[in-house]
Amino acid sequence: MTSEQTMAPVTAQAIQEALLSFLDERIKSSVAVDQDLFKSGLVSSMFAMQLVVYLEERYDIAVIGPDLTLDNFRTVQAMTGLVLRLREAAPAENA
Amino acid sequence: MPDQLAGLRATVAELIGDQPGRWDVAQEIPIGLLRKLGASGVLCAQVPASFGGLGASSQDNGELTAFVGSLCSSLRSVMTSQGMAAWTIQRFGYREQRVKYLADLTAGQLAGIAFSETEAGSDLLAMRTQIVPDGESVVLNGQKKWVTVGRYADHLVVLGRHGDGAAFIVVPATAAGVRIEKIADPLGCRAAGHADIRFDNVRLPASCVLGGGGQPLSLLFTTALCYGRLSVAWGCAGITRACLTAAATHAKHRRQSGKPLAQHQLIAGHLADLLTAEQVCARVCQHASQCWDASSPDMVIAAVLAKHVSAGHAARSAATAVQVLASAGAQDGHVVARAYRDAKLMEIIEGSNEICQLILAEHAVSAHA
Numbered sequence A: 001m002t003s004e005q006t007m008a009p010v011t012a013q014a015i016q017e018a019l020l021s022f023l024d025e026r027i028k029s030s031v032a033v034d035q036d037l038f039k040s041g042l043v044s045s046m047f048a049m050q051l052v053v054y055l056e057e058r059y060d061i062a063v064i065g066p067d068l069t070l071d072n073f074r075t076v077q078a079m080t081g082l083v084l085r086l087r088e089a090a091p092a093e094n095a
Numbered sequence B: 001m002p003d004q005l006a007g008l009r010a011t012v013a014e015l016i017g018d019q020p021g022r023w024d025v026a027q028e029i030p031i032g033l034l035r036k037l038g039a040s041g042v043l044c045a046q047v048p049a050s051f052g053g054l055g056a057s058s059q060d061n062g063e064l065t066a067f068v069g070s071l072c073s074s075l076r077s078v079m080t081s082q083g084m085a086a087w088t089i090q091r092f093g094y095r096e097q098r099v100k101y102l103a104d105l106t107a108g109q110l111a112g113i114a115f116s117e118t119e120a121g122s123d124l125l126a127m128r129t130q131i132v133p134d135g136e137s138v139v140l141n142g143q144k145k146w147v148t149v150g151r152y153a154d155h156l157v158v159l160g161r162h163g164d165g166a167a168f169i170v171v172p173a174t175a176a177g178v179r180i181e182k183i184a185d186p187l188g189c190r191a192a193g194h195a196d197i198r199f200d201n202v203r204l205p206a207s208c209v210l211g212g213g214g215q216p217l218s219l220l221f222t223t224a225l226c227y228g229r230l231s232v233a234w235g236c237a238g239i240t241r242a243c244l245t246a247a248a249t250h251a252k253h254r255r256q257s258g259k260p261l262a263q264h265q266l267i268a269g270h271l272a273d274l275l276t277a278e279q280v281c282a283r284v285c286q287h288a289s290q291c292w293d294a295s296s297p298d299m300v301i302a303a304v305l306a307k308h309v310s311a312g313h314a315a316r317s318a319a320t321a322v323q324v325l326a327s328a329g330a331q332d333g334h335v336v337a338r339a340y341r342d343a344k345l346m347e348i349i350e351g352s353n354e355i356c357q358l359i360l361a362e363h364a365v366s367a368h369a
Helices: A003-007 A012-027 A045-059 A076-088 B002-016 B020-026 B031-039 B058-071 B073-092 B095-105 B217-253 B265-293 B299-328 B335-346 B353-368
Strands: B111-114 B130-134 B137-147 B155-162 B165-172 B178-182 B195-205
Touching (some): A012 A045, A012 A076, A045 A076, A045 B299, A045 B353, B002 B031, B002 B058, B020 B073, B031 B073, B058 B073, B058 B217, B073 B095, B073 B111, B073 B155, B073 B165, B073 B217, B095 B155, B111 B137, B137 B155, B137 B165, B165 B217, B217 B265, B217 B299, B217 B335, B299 B353
Parallel strands (some): B130 B155
Antiparallel strands (some): B137 B195, B155 B165
């Protein structure tokens, strides 16, 4: 994680923008923030894990155990909510 | 941890000794030895120290895996299985589950991980195994094929459908309704304890479902397999290294027509191919482990690439080494004879050559078109 990323304010909007650009770069698709990524077949099994690792590395969070549900990854909005919630929670417990 | 790594290699080498050939013929590794290795932490060396593990990086665990793979692919296969189970628990388990199960897996208990079914290998949608909640418990039904370590396992980490999504459930091998059937005479990794396993109305506490379940099937599968593929890749790097050593040593000492085999040009060509293969495997595995240790999303594809490249090189290198050693290596139990059978299996498991090609082709289109 670069210092630039650490210092940028992590707002819902910033997370959404970063996610949309990651999706655009990785799966070459522009998606809507409320689009079901799994139902629309955009998220291959390979990509699901890349998303998890990306969020962890970029936002210094650990997405583990019960947070790895389908519902938390279904849409850009859901992932944004997950990131905000995990950043507010206690430091990563699996460290 | 270079010092720790050297120490672990020495410990493992001493415990393994000259037994892999006999284990291959007997199709069994003594369970006491597996437990001793498990309790030393080497079977799943990446488990963090806070959970009782060695806390190795992917790079160091990879080197250790290659070392074991150069000596015995059956044992390396046990490492892959135990490591995959531990990684899955670490990733998907509740904190209490991580504490409990990872302590077991670093204290000598053994784990197999069960994905494949008769009609569902890479085709996840065809998976039939079901985990159905029933009050405080869950009921598991299904059949799994080719579970590595199945015969030795204390815990079986089983993938099944769960609600809208899927889940891994940790099943004690002794639970009522679990039937473990040893696979007779597997082509390779003969002592890895492969088994077919049936689960008939296995009733377990809901607390056995990792993280409460309901995860995307694809995420569970890919996460576990990513570790498995990288582990197999390193194991194949080890097979290739063992083949290089055996062939080079033989070609240096065995004389034909008045000079060492190594000075016959056709044999020299084989040696050059073996050296190239050994180097390519090591580099592609190192790259994938670097991605893993840097928490880069690229690790997912890098692991597939490492697995695909290394399995292919291991299979070709084993065939080459058998060719160079000829009758000197053409007997069950010999390092190159084992490599020949074991490496072929590596082109099939954890994503066959063809499945790896499909994944890499998809990546080519999504990333490079």
